[in-house]
Amino acid sequence: MKKNPCSPAAIGEICYGFGKKEISKSAFLRISDADDKINLLIEYEMWEDAVKQTFAHKKQEDYLDELQAKGGHLVEKYIRQETNALNAKN
Secondary structure (H helix, E strand, O other), X not given: OOOOOOOHHHHHHHHHHOOOHHHHHHHHHOOOOHXXXXXXXXXXXXXXXXXXHHHHOOOHHHHHHXXXXXXXXXXXXXXXXXXXXXXXXX
């Protein structure tokens, strides 16, 4: 399979610029580096996915404070959902 001429991050940023938020989000979620992925989701205020990726990659210590500061009450709901899901698994 051929390698894309453009990185998923660049594709996501271009799509976002054209108002294609869902396509943009899909591209960001294909980024392999967890930190890059989470940072872009935060930058573009895709709060639910940023929280989900933070928990999926066990990066709560690195990103929860930033998410809460930038996303406010919107993020709190997603953090509670992910925390409850994590507790239910254990």
